[in-house]
Amino acid sequence: MILRDAMLGRTQSRPSYTVVSGLYLIGALMLAGCAGHSLMPAAQSEAIRNRERALASRTDAIQTAVKQSGKVGALAFLDTKDGHLVVLPGDSPADAWARYAASPESGTSPVSVPVVVTFVYRTDVPKAPETVTQSALQQHQAQLTSMAAFASELRRIEERLGLVQRELAATKQDTDKAVADVRALAEDLAAVRKFMLQTAQLGWLNHELTVENASGIRKMATASQELTASSAKLEDTLRQLSESLASQLKELAARLGAIQGKIQNLK
Secondary structure (H helix, E strand, O other), rough: OOOHHHHHHHOOOOHHHHHHHHHHHHHHHHHHHHHHHOOOOHHHHHHHHHHHHHOOOOOOHHHHHOOOOOHOOOEEEEEEEEEEEEEEEOOOOHHHHHHHHOHHHHHOOOOOOOOOOEEOOOOOOOOEEEEEEEEHHHHHHHHHHHHHHOOOHHHHHHHHHHHHHHHHHHHHHHHHHHHHHHHHHHHHHHHHHHHHHHHHHHHHHHHHHHHHHHHHHHHHHHHHHHHHHHHHHHHHHHHHHHHHHHHHHHHHHHHHHHHHHHHHHHH
């Protein structure tokens, strides 16, 4: 909030504590000026005293602006170009300057700030005015800008970190799925290996049975040959026995015929 000399044209009744605070402001400004003027050149000291007197004469306008803003105090100074009163409300000198720097007025109609400005507290705040240099305010504002840029960069890094964490989570899911697939493949390979081992065992058993069958067949062939030989031998033996039996029967028949003839002759 920037107040110009037009504020001085307002006329309204003030409580008695406003007058007291105005006197307090005047006294504080004069004391602050006296404390440092002895160390300054006469012209500069006179310029500061003139500035302090000008601010002290406009105490009511400054306090009105502070009360309307609802802030603790305000930076008050006279524009170095045209000398109008400028009031920048805030809860501290840095806050008042930061609020002004962030306002549209700082870009559209910037004020010409003197080298030294005064921060005036509200009448109900028992603190003496503070003298602040323009360079200190600008330096603090630069620090705030740097901190804001740092905070923005930190948020960007946090967002990037969150994205990386999500990508890692997705990658972990893919990795877990790949591990599960590899585990399933390993189980399938183990099952195939077991099946191949069983197949090899069956093949070996089949080979053993084939060898055993071949041996049995050879034994059966040998036994068949032996049986054939035995059958031929038995057949020859039976033939010889048959021939011998026939001869013997023939001879027996001849003997029986002879015996029968002899028996008949005896009758």
